[in-house]
Amino acid sequence: MAQTPNPLETPSALPYDFPPFAEIKPEHFLPAFERAFEDHRGSINAITYVRSMPTFENTIVALEESGRLLDTLAHTFYTISSADATPAYQALEESLAPMMTAHTDAIQLNSALYWRIKTLHDRIDELGLDAESRYLLERHFREMTLAGAALDDETKDRLKALNERLSVLTTTFEKQLLADSNELALIVNDAAELDGLASGELSAAAQAAADSGHEGAYALGLTLYTGHPYLSSLTNRETRRRLMDASRSRASRGGPNDNREVLLEIVRLRAERAALLGYANHAAAVTADETAGSPEAVHALLRQLAVPAAQNARGEQAALQAIIDAEAEPFELEAHDWAFYTEKVRKAQYDIDTAALRPWFEAERVLQDGVFYAATRLYGVTFTERPDLVAYHPDARVFELHNADGSALGLFVLDLYTRETKRGGAWMNPIVSQSRLRGTKPVVVNNLNVPKPAPGEPTLLTLDEVSTLFHEFGHALHGLFAVVTYPHFSGTNVFRDFVEFPSQVNEMWMLWPEVLENYARHIDTGEPLPADIAPRLRASETFNQGHATSEYLAAAWLDQAWHSLDAEAAAAVTDVAAFEAAALADIGLDNPLVPTRYSSTYFAHIFAGGYSAGYYSYIWSEVLDADTVEWFRAHGGLTRENGDRFRDRLLGVGGSKDPLAAFRDFLGRDAQIEPLLKRRGLEG
Ligand SMILES: [Zn+2]
DSSP: OOOOOOTTSSOOOSGGGOOOGGGOOGGGHHHHHHHHHHHHHHHHHHHHSOSSOOOIIIIIIHHHHTTHHHHHHHHHHHHHHHHOOOHHHHHHHHHHHHHHHHHHHHHHTOHHHHHHHHHHHHTGGGSOOOHHHHHHHHHHHHHHHHHTTTSOHHHHHHHHHHHHHHHHHHHHHHHHHHHHHHHTOEEESOGGGGTTSOHHHHHHHHHHHHHTTOTTSEEEOOOSSSSOGGGGTOOOHHHHHHHHHHHHTTTOSSSTTOOHHHHHHHHHHHHHHHHHTTOSSHHHHHHTTSSSOSHHHHHHHHHHHHHHHHHHHHHHHHHHHHHHHTSSSOOOOOGGGHHHHHHHHHHHHHOOOGGGGGGGOBHHHIIIIIIIHHHHHHHOOEEEEOTTSOOSSTTEEEEEEEOTTSOEEEEEEEEEEOOTTSOSSOEEEEEEOOBTTTTBOOEEEEEEEEOOOOTTOOOBOOHHHHHHHHHHHHHHHHHHTOOOSSGGGOTTOSOHHHHHHHHHHHGGGGGOHHHHHHHOBOTTTOOBOOTTHHHHHHHGGGTTHHHHHHHHHHHHHHHHHHHTOOHHHHHHOOOHHHHHHHHHHHTTOOOTTSOOSSOGGGOHHHHTSSOTTTTTHHHHHHHHHHHHHHHHHHTTSSOHHHHHHHIIIIITTTTSSOHHHHHHHHHSSOOOSHHHHHHTTOOO
16 A cells, blocks of 8 residues: 655645645654654764864764754644644653753763864864854854863763753643643632623633633633733733632642743753763853853843832832722722722823723734834835745744845744643744755744634734734844855854844834824724823833833843752752742842742743843843844934835844844944833832
8 A cells, every 4th residue: 555655754735845734734743753763863963973184074064964854844844743732742741851952961061072163173274165154163062062062971871861951841831831831720709709801802702611621611721920911901800810820830730730840950950961061050160151151151141120110110119009998898909909099090190991991902903004014114014915836834823025126035824822731921943944055035034822613703002912913023133034055054043032022122122103103093983092102102011111120020030040059959948939039139039929930830932942041131122122122223223224224224134143243233332221221120
């Protein structure tokens, strides 16, 4: 009997090497991965055991050319397993995680390969390399050194065992968090308890309940972070309490989805690994290869910001309590009341009701006339939907981008809606990375978790969701605009504490007058936002920053606290909640009314994602972002000239040069912290 060919084992016939998602089935992956591992191992062996002396071509360029099959496959797989992790994909991910780690380690810790790279690196000045190639050699040498390639075999064996176990634990963490979040979705039987929600939100909740077998009830899915967008509008205090309690109890309730033991083991193993690599702790090992350079630099910034942020939050708290005290039945403000009363203060101070603005933020208009429009004005790129290209889920749509001169740029996939098989939060990932060496153009995807409205109803976004759409598209542009030779440097392959910078910059266009006027049209009347709203929205941007900054800094500090433990100290921690409380008290961010944005048991960024000891990155790169926003304002804003400068000097270079040098190249000087302090009201 003729076997159907495995679509993952033949080059894609689709434009831009777009994976043939429609033909791909879970069972295609394991055999394809086995072949791709073998192919990559073969290439590495050929590089390592070649009889001639190492040259840049036969070692570094060959490394960059190798593993293409595996890159394609891994990108395809992780795209699906993050956004549509059916049980089959979850099971696959669990078996793949240790295989992938073992494969990577076999290369990163390969002594013969390291010797070749070191030999080249020792005489880097004599090689006559162009700037990108020289930086590539430096990076390969540094990355392998940091991974442990120079260590003895016994230590390497222990490292490999640790990495493998960690890959299993982080996968488990993600899986259990997703399962517990789904289980904890708040089921409400009586619509009266959801008073305050808009009719579209209510029908979405009814639909979500029906989809999960609770016909006739309402289901509120949890967001990844501690709060929830509905907390600002739910009038029923008990519902607010239940919603936040559910969120904060995630993966810490005992039973099969408890992440406490999982994360404690992660912390212990990371501390042990750092010691093997010669560092005091995991945070030191991570920051050594970031723009921050050391945990001390990170801690200094976090502490500098924490004091005024906590103080501002206390001021905000007093204002909220004053409103409650004026009510007929006053009570003491609690964490789950914060957002609701904050909206009241916002209304009183700025005359803005953010929930009432949603009819102006219909998703399709925000996307086409806002996000895409800003990109066209800045960079001259145009967008065409490609319904002929089928992605991994019916909700994921594909757009083709062209440059102003008509040349093809790449593909952008948008997957807007939440579903039980999608991990929480919002993110961008590449499906195909741009590289001149490989002749590939970029394909990237943005994922959000917007509740899906009932059939026939429009998707009306919250202000936060609009902001997230602009943010994630900033990451997408970073990937799409890459013009690098080597795949190692493509797009968002930059330092972790630099990667948020382009996405944060892109958020500025959301409230930019010409952009806002273009997309914010009332869903029924087509009318623009009333003229006085936009200035008030801009004026209220610093509003509630004490709370927002504090909850973020608390999470960033928690991340540093866990990862600043040495092996001995890590082994002594047994109580997750007590450790958290002590860490937050240490930095003065232990106000019970301002809980950390993520508690440890659902802090996926650091225990499942790539942000361990790196969650500080958001505020670190916001220093650059706030300074850049000032630059755009001072230079005429939304113009092709400004856009092209940002694209050429910053977005396009990806990781192919020192990021702070690229930043200086763009801005003409180093970043200054004052614009950030001003933006967040922390000038003190
Ligand atoms: Zn981001």
